[in-house]
Amino acid sequence: MIKVEGLTKRFGRQPVLRGIDLEIPTGSITVVIGRSGGGKSVFLKHLIGLLRPDAGRVLVDDQEITRLSGEALDAIRRRYGVVFQGGALFDSMRCGDNVAFPLREKVRLPKTEIAKRVDSALAQVGLEGVGQKYPAEVSGGMRKRVAIARALVTEPEIVFFDEPTTGLDPVLVNTIHHLILDLHRRHRFTAVMVSHEIPEIFEIADRVAMLHEGRIVEVGPPAQLQASQNRVVQKFIRGEPEGT
Amino acid sequence: MSEPAIPAVLRPLDLLGGWGISIVASLGRFGTFLLAALGAMVTPPLKFWAFVDRINFIGFRSLLIILLTGAFTGMVLGLQIFFTLSRFGSEAFLGPAVALSLIRELGPVLAALMVTGRAGSALTAELGIMRITEQIDALEVMALSPMRYLVAPSIFAGILTFPLMTAMFDVVGIFGGYLVGVELLGLSPGTYFGEMETFVNMADISLGFWKSVCFGVIVTWVCAYKGFHVGHGAEGVARATTQAVVLSSVLILVWDYFIGSVW
Numbered sequence: 001m002i003k004v005e006g007l008t009k010r011f012g013r014q015p016v017l018r019g020i021d022l023e024i025p026t027g028s029i030t031v032v033i034g035r036s037g038g039g040k041s042v043f044l045k046h047l048i049g050l051l052r053p054d055a056g057r058v059l060v061d062d063q064e065i066t067r068l069s070g071e072a073l074d075a076i077r078r079r080y081g082v083v084f085q086g087g088a089l090f091d092s093m094r095c096g097d098n099v100a101f102p103l104r105e106k107v108r109l110p111k112t113e114i115a116k117r118v119d120s121a122l123a124q125v126g127l128e129g130v131g132q133k134y135p136a137e138v139s140g141g142m143r144k145r146v147a148i149a150r151a152l153v154t155e156p157e158i159v160f161f162d163e164p165t166t167g168l169d170p171v172l173v174n175t176i177h178h179l180i181l182d183l184h185r186r187h188r189f190t191a192v193m194v195s196h197e198i199p200e201i202f203e204i205a206d207r208v209a210m211l212h213e214g215r216i217v218e219v220g221p222p223a224q225l226q227a228s229q230n231r232v233v234q235k236f237i238r239g240e241p242e243g244t
Numbered sequence: 245m246s247e248p249a250i251p252a253v254l255r256p257l258d259l260l261g262g263w264g265i266s267i268v269a270s271l272g273r274f275g276t277f278l279l280a281a282l283g284a285m286v287t288p289p290l291k292f293w294a295f296v297d298r299i300n301f302i303g304f305r306s307l308l309i310i311l312l313t314g315a316f317t318g319m320v321l322g323l324q325i326f327f328t329l330s331r332f333g334s335e336a337f338l339g340p341a342v343a344l345s346l347i348r349e350l351g352p353v354l355a356a357l358m359v360t361g362r363a364g365s366a367l368t369a370e371l372g373i374m375r376i377t378e379q380i381d382a383l384e385v386m387a388l389s390p391m392r393y394l395v396a397p398s399i400f401a402g403i404l405t406f407p408l409m410t411a412m413f414d415v416v417g418i419f420g421g422y423l424v425g426v427e428l429l430g431l432s433p434g435t436y437f438g439e440m441e442t443f444v445n446m447a448d449i450s451l452g453f454w455k456s457v458c459f460g461v462i463v464t465w466v467c468a469y470k471g472f473h474v475g476h477g478a479e480g481v482a483r484a485t486t487q488a489v490v491l492s493s494v495l496i497l498v499w500d501y502f503i504g505s506v507w
Contacts (some may be wrong), residue, residue, distance in 0.1 A: 045381075048385050050381055050384060050385065073387075074387035075387075077384075077385055077386070077387040078387045080385055082382065082385045084378040084381065084382060085378070086377055086378060088377060088378035088379050088381065088382040089375070089379075090379055090382075091379070101386075102388075104387050104390070105386070105388055106386065106387065204276075213474070
């Protein structure tokens with residue numbers, strides 16, 4: 001389980017997270033929703049140890065990662081897979097090499113085994129035969145799927161998705177969401193996703209947390225959020241502009 | 245919890261203090277960045293192919309510009325020094341004058357400035373783009389050290405290739421001076437090279453060598469640091485690249501004076 005307690009972060013004089021408390025159960029798909037620029041990605045970066053909070057802590061299976069660094073933090077990160085907003089594929093490497101990279105660098109496996117795993121990972125995201133292309137030669141949707149394949153190829157226990165469908169058309173948004181759901185059913189990883197794809201995200205989430213002005217204002221199963229009486233939640237779900 | 249408001253009279257002090265703290269923090273980050281890179285350079289696992297790639301990127305691909313600028317620098321030196329020496333009837337010293345100017349001073353400095361413009365700026369832009377597209381973050385969350393994969397190979401390549409490129413710059417420059425002094429202006433080849441042997445000694449070559457090693461560290465360190473700590477978007481990369489080239493060039497000249505004065 002990932003447990004977040006009183007997470008606070010400010011950049012300069014600008015507070016971004018104002019004391020977030022959240023529990024992410026093992027094996028679930030937990031989606032953090034909220035307006036663009038509301039601190040969702042900053043929150044996620046605290047969970048993966050890329051940012052350190054001003055106050056509060058993040059516990060992964062009772063181990064506080066906010067105090068860890070070096071090898072101790074790397075040991076936790078080896079259990080992670082991360083899909084970044086823009087994919088973060090290494091643009092100097094072919095798609096296949098991108099997927100193979102964590103295997104080559106983190107796991108001692110024979111070349112044939114790595115090739116087999118890469119082919120399998122690409123096949124799982126529906127991208128057979130794309131391995132020889134560079135990221136710049138494939139579409140945005142394909143890049144996201146390559147990024148998902150790279151995140152999952154080491155079979156991580158916890159996978160973080162930072163707005164994995166941003167900038168994609170509605171068909172691709174659904175394709176990626178169902179791909180994540182399908183992969184989750186097969187591999188049973190704990191998924192933490194940041195998204196503002198409403199209402200599509202309710203179809204795949206086990207729990208949804210609404211982040212607003214640096215605080216979690218509501219958390220629960222999708223049905224609970226959809227039936228919420230909280231005005232902020234309702235306005236966000238309905239897509240109503242501010243001040244109405 | 246919001247911070248208490250600072251009285252207007254104390255705001256300049258607050259700004260000055262904030263500025264001072266940020267300068268000290270930046271210098272601290274700058275220093276620890278180099279230490280972390282040097283640490284990654286000497287501890288396993290060493291990334292052999294990353295080193296080879298950086299040697300190609302910083303060294304081999306800068307060769308053409310080094311040879312070209314070296315040749316013309318030597319030719320200009322040959323021309324100008326010949327006319328100066330001829331006023332004193334000392335043309336025979338053209339060879340040593342060209343060689344000493346290049347080996348002690350112009351070779352290391354100009355080669356370093358050329359590599360800063362060609363490879364240093366590219367290094368900053370490359371790392372900057374990797375930073376803003378989260379490729380460096382991706383390495384970190386894979387529990388792989390960006391220092392080991394991206395920075396250490398560049399600094400190592402700088403240490404290795406700068407002296408080699410400086411040597412090539414010097415040699416080509418000396419032959420450039422030969423072309424002008426001997427082939428164009430009629431000095432005898434024996435005089436040009438013979439006097440050089442008499443006046444150029446190992447201490448001069450050592451000075452040029454150590455200068456180029458230092459410049460290799462300075463350029464790759466500054467350029468990698470600026471790329472690593474880039475601001476936002478394309479403008480951030482552009483600004484970091486400019487800062488890297490300017491800061492590297494200034495530090496090359498400052499360090500050149502410093503090391504030249506204590507040698």
